[in-house]
Amino acid sequence: MKRVDDFRLRMGNKEYVPIMIGGMGVDISTSELALEAARLGGIGHISDAMVQDVSDRKFDTTFVKEKTKLYKFNINNMNKAVVQFDLDRLAEATRLHVGATMQAKQGSGLIFVNCMEKLTMNAPKETLRTRLSSALDAGIDGITMSAGLHLGSFELIKDHPRFRDAKLGIIVSSTRALQLFLRKVSRLDRLPDFIIVEGPLAGGHLGFGIDDWKQYDLHTIMDEIHAYMRAEQLDIPVIAAGGIFTGSDAAGFMERGAAGVQVATRFTVTHECGMPDHVKQEYFRASEEDIIVNGVSPTGYPMRMLKSTPAIGSGIRPGCESYGYLLDATGNCAYINSYNREVQASPDGKNISVLDKTCLCTHMRNFNCWTCGHTTYRLKDTTHRLADGSYQILSAQHVFEDYQFSVDNQVALPPKQEVVAA
Numbered sequence: 001m002k003r004v005d006d007f008r009l010r011m012g013n014k015e016y017v018p019i020m021i022g023g024m025g026v027d028i029s030t031s032e033l034a035l036e037a038a039r040l041g042g043i044g045h046i047s048d049a050m051v052q053d054v055s056d057r058k059f060d061t062t063f064v065k066e067k068t069k070l071y072k073f074n075i076n077n078m079n080k081a082v083v084q085f086d087l088d089r090l091a092e093a094t095r096l097h098v099g100a101t102m103q104a105k106q107g108s109g110l111i112f113v114n115c116m117e118k119l120t121m122n123a124p125k126e127t128l129r130t131r132l133s134s135a136l137d138a139g140i141d142g143i144t145m146s147a148g149l150h151l152g153s154f155e156l157i158k159d160h161p162r163f164r165d166a167k168l169g170i171i172v173s174s175t176r177a178l179q180l181f182l183r184k185v186s187r188l189d190r191l192p193d194f195i196i197v198e199g200p201l202a203g204g205h206l207g208f209g210i211d212d213w214k215q216y217d218l219h220t221i222m223d224e225i226h227a228y229m230r231a232e233q234l235d236i237p238v239i240a241a242g243g244i245f246t247g248s249d250a251a252g253f254m255e256r257g258a259a260g261v262q263v264a265t266r267f268t269v270t271h272e273c274g275m276p277d278h279v280k281q282e283y284f285r286a287s288e289e290d291i292i293v294n295g296v297s298p299t300g301y302p303m304r305m306l307k308s309t310p311a312i313g314s315g316i317r318p319g320c321e322s323y324g325y326l327l328d329a330t331g332n333c334a335y336i337n338s339y340n341r342e343v344q345a346s347p348d349g350k351n352i353s354v355l356d357k358t359c360l361c362t363h364m365r366n367f368n369c370w371t372c373g374h375t376t377y378r379l380k381d382t383t384h385r386l387a388d389g390s391y392q393i394l395s396a397q398h399v400f401e402d403y404q405f406s407v408d409n410q411v412a413l414p415p416k417q418e419v420v421a422a
Contacts, residue, residue, distance in 0.1 A: 023114020025049025117148025
């Protein structure tokens with residue numbers, strides 16, 4: 001049986017280890033995690049989700065504080081239409097985050113930024129253009145366009161000097177979505193450099209219905225897209241994503257025509273991942289029954305998470321004045337509607353609980369929305385349980401190389417480390 005290392009992902013005139021670490025926000029796919037992927041010859045993602053907050057944490061900037069101060073007068077207002085992002089500050093935060101990551105890059109791999117179209121920010125077109133352009137300004141190797149069809153995204157940056165230089169790709173979950181995207185970009189004579197096909201077992205937001213995701217299978221979707229690509233005589237790398245847990249899983253997709261794989265779940269429990277250690281332990285402890293798909297995301301997409309996530313049922317006040325990344329073009333968000341409904345039902349403001357939606361911005365910022373892949377329940381089998389009952393956190397290099405070199409569906413355990421008494 002072949003190993004992942006028997007294959008190479010070709011983009012342009014260069015080849016890479018065909019392992020891509022997915023883009024997980026908010027700053028769960030940290031610069032450190034992406035840098036490890038690049039150092040090892042693969043591809044790593046950083047996310048631009050809530051990039052101003054990420055910048056404040058990393059570079060001691062004050063973007064969130066300034067925005068909160070500017071719109072403080074509106075905090076108790078149910079209408080959030082007035083809350084706008086300063087595009088210059090948004091660009092500055094993006095350039096800081098991306099630029100610092102690129103300056104630290106070593107090795108022969110690549111670093112991409114994951115850019116979600118659903119971060120509409122009360123000015124969908126303007127903020128998306130700023131995010132894409134400023135990432136290109138800062139020297140990012142490539143951009144993966146996710147959480148949306150991105151039918152107009154190439155158009156937004158067509159005049160950027162790096163439009164045909166940087167690697168640009170799209171995440172899709174069906175042949176239909178890919179067809180729509182390719183039809184749009186064909187007018188610009190600029191095809192994507194890669195296509196990520198994300199199946200129903202992925203973590204976070206899903207490109208399937210909340211009631212029918214179980215009816216789909218990544219192998220079947222990949223076969224359909226391969227057939228479509230052959231029929232259209234398109235030579236674009238197609239990368240499989242969602243539920244790929246072992247190196248043998250990955251090699252199996254590549255033997256059937258995939259150019260590479262995108263993986264994320266196993267990297268959530270590495271030292272380089274941005275999740276707090278106590279949340280990583282929640283992932284290790286999870287059983288298959290603890291993992292659910294629900295509709296609490298204000299984006300309208302189903303989302304997979306641990307059912308114990310603190311975000312579910314929380315009735316916190318919308319944090320749009322500080323964040324507001326999911327405000328649509330009219331300054332609205334589905335969570336605001338649900339929150340206002342509950343407040344009107346309980347005018348005293350006590351014991352507010354919102355079950356149908358969640359304030360995704362605030363909870364993701366505080367690492368209280370525990371999104372995860374379907375295979376999270378298997379993480380406990382990838383490491384050691386220590387004497388104190390906790391699970392040993394892994395290194396990104398260990399997980400990457402296990403994907404790269406393992407065979408026969410085996411998972412290599414790390415050298416065991418015992419807990420040192422305080």
